[in-house]
Amino acid sequence: MPALNNAQIALPAVRPRTSAAASIHYVSSAFISAPTVHVSVLLVFICMLRRAWIRTPKIRNLAAIVDFSVLPLGHQQDVRNYAAWQLFSMARHRLVFHRVPACIATACPLTLKPVGGASPDLPIRTLNTVDNTSTSHQASCFSGYGAILGGYPGGRISWPAGVSRGTSAFRMPPTTSLRGAHCWSRHTRVPWRKQQTNTMAAMRYLNAKLAQQIDEELMSAAGAFSLDQLMELAGLACAQTLATVYNKEKYPRVLVCCGPGNQGGDGLVAARHLGMFGYKPTIWMPKPGSKDIYKRLQQQCTNMKIQILEPSQDTQSLRTALTSSDVILDAIFGFSFKPPVRAPFDAALPLIAQSGLPIVSVDVPSGWNVDLGKVDDLALNPDVLVSLTAPKEGVRQFKGRHFLGGRFVPKTLEEKFQLNLPEYPGISQIVELPRADESGDSQKL
Numbered sequence: 098m099p100a101l102n103n104a105q106i107a108l109p110a111v112r113p114r115t116s117a118a119a120s121i122h123y124v125s126s127a128f129i130s131a132p133t134v135h136v137s138v139l140l141v142f143i144c145m146l147r148r149a150w151i152r153t154p155k156i157r158n159l160a161a162i163v164d165f166s167v168l169p170l171g172h173q174q175d176v177r178n179y180a181a182w183q184l185f186s187m188a189r190h191r192l193v194f195h196r197v198p199a200c201i202a203t204a205c206p207l208t209l210k211p212v213g214g215a216s217p218d219l220p221i222r223t224l225n226t227v228d229n230t231s232t233s234h235q236a237s238c239f240s241g242y243g244a245i246l247g248g249y250p251g252g253r254i255s256w257p258a259g260v261s262r263g264t265s266a267f268r269m270p271p272t273t274s275l276r277g278a279h280c281w282s283r284h285t286r287v288p289w290r291k292q293q294t295n296t297m298a299a300m301r302y303l304n305a306k307l308a309q310q311i312d313e314e315l316m317s318a319a320g321a322f323s324l325d326q327l328m329e330l331a332g333l334a335c336a337q338t339l340a341t342v343y344n345k346e347k348y349p350r351v352l353v354c355c356g357p358g359n360q361g362g363d364g365l366v367a368a369r370h371l372g373m374f375g376y377k378p379t380i381w382m383p384k385p386g387s388k389d390i391y392k393r394l395q396q397q398c399t400n401m402k403i404q405i406l407e408p409s410q411d412t413q414s415l416r417t418a419l420t421s422s423d424v425i426l427d428a429i430f431g432f433s434f435k436p437p438v439r440a441p442f443d444a445a446l447p448l449i450a451q452s453g454l455p456i457v458s459v460d461v462p463s464g465w466n467v468d469l470g471k472v473d474d475l476a477l478n479p480d481v482l483v484s485l486t487a488p489k490e491g492v493r494q495f496k497g498r499h500f501l502g503g504r505f506v507p508k509t510l511e512e513k514f515q516l517n518l519p520e521y522p523g524i525s526q527i528v529e530l531p532r533a534d535e536s537g538d539s540q541k542l
């Protein structure tokens with residue numbers, strides 16, 4: 098293995114092999130030595146598989162998870178490109194990049210400029226995150242494929258459980274691909290892993306008390322946010338989530354159901370943004386909050402020509418609206434919900450549930466106990482959930498598509514409460530989380 102100085106990385110100009118003679122072997126491992134810094138060793142592990150072998154149906158859909166967390170920043174892009182070029186040109190299989198720092202993912206999103214070769218025009222999924230949870234999510238996209246190629250600093254190689262050195266590729270059964278990814282993370286002995294505690298730890302789930310505490314802290318003198326600001330970003334995340342899952346061509350009519358608290362405010366903001374996005378929202382808000390902020394948000398919706406149904410304790414207007422809607426945004430109760438459900442929502446929730454329309458719930462599905470989950474028959478059973486700030490304890494077992502929004506949590510607060518939030522992709526207000534049956538262990542605090 099060549100020793101390099103810290104300004105360059107020498108990647109062997111290996112061309113794609115067409116020979117069927119070679120069996121599995123590593124094509125790249127490079128070391129970087131830094132004179133001023135403790136010697137850091139870079140090891141890129143690329144497994145080249147014989148074309149004849151790779152093309153057998155048995156392992157046609159091979160995926161590779163390449164861990165970039167072990168690589169010094171300045172060299173990650175080269176290595177990534179090189180790895181991709183090798184993997185694609187040789188094997189033509191899928192590739193998952195694991196723990197790619199955001200700066201690399203942004204600089205080199207989905208296109209590759211391979212070192213010493215023509216850019217392969219092949220599908221790439223980049224794992225633009227640094228936490229286990231998202232790893233498992235990404236791995237889920239590749240369920241049924243599976244192989245992990247791994248290399249670690251210091252010349253030591255730790256393979257995923259069940260994979261021995263020299264095996265270099267293995268197949269994960271579809272149902273265990275996520276576990277495989279987790280096992281890999283857990284069993285990997287990266288020398289400086291301790292320094293990476295935050296990036297390796299699972300996302301924190303909040304109980305109702307902690308959610309309220311964080312909310313207060315955000316709006317304290319130290320947090321320095323106003324409610325308007327937080328609500329605006331929360332509502333925008335809700336609108337973005339709905340628009341991501343339900344396109345406006347097929348689901349133009351959105352019934353936005355708003356509760357009396359701040360979550361109702363999120364709903365009003367979301368309705369406005371959905372209007373901006375080209376949807377036709379209608380607002381059902383039977384108990385509008387008395388605060389000035391709700392009045393202003395309603396006025397903003399009126400200015401957008403968004404219909405707001407007359408507040409009423411009876412549910413007739415809701416019944417009618419349900420018959421002319423394509424999708425529901427449930428912004429009724431959030432983390433301050435205290436069971437049991439009271440009027441008029443006790444009559445409304447069953448109507449919404451029985452409408453058969455897809456439901457996108459905000460923060461906590463309405464009627465769910467914030468800490469315990471779905472324990473009441475009246476509770477909604479949404480298809481999509483957008484958690485705000487961090488998911489709540491009660492939604493651990495939520496089975497639908499789960500997004501995280503509320504991209505306003507400052508680093509100091511994230512660290513203070515050990516939230517271990519996943520990285521939001523690019524400029525998006527939301528990040529999709531793994532489904533309940535796909536996620537591994539998460540921190541119960």
Ligand SMILES: NC(=O)C1=CN([C@@H]2O[C@H](COP(=O)(O)OP(=O)(O)OC[C@H]3O[C@@H](n4cnc5c(N)ncnc54)[C@H](OP(=O)(O)O)[C@@H]3O)[C@@H](O)[C@H]2O)[C@H](O)CC1
Nearest residue numbers: 327358359360430431432433434435437438439460485486
């Ligand atoms: N930091 C963040 O994550 C932010 C989140 N936001 C959103 O705000 C909600 C929490 O808002 P909050 O006002 O504290 O509470 P809720 O929206 O959950 O609503 C509480 C009101 O609901 C009524 N309520 C409670 N329990 C029941 C029940 N069993 N039956 C009927 N009604 C109930 C009650 O109103 P009353 O008028 O009846 O007293 C409560 O006042 C959070 O989940 C996010 O969605 C912020 O927008 C931004 C920051």
Ligand SMILES: [K+]
Nearest residue numbers: 430459461463
């Ligand atoms: K809700």
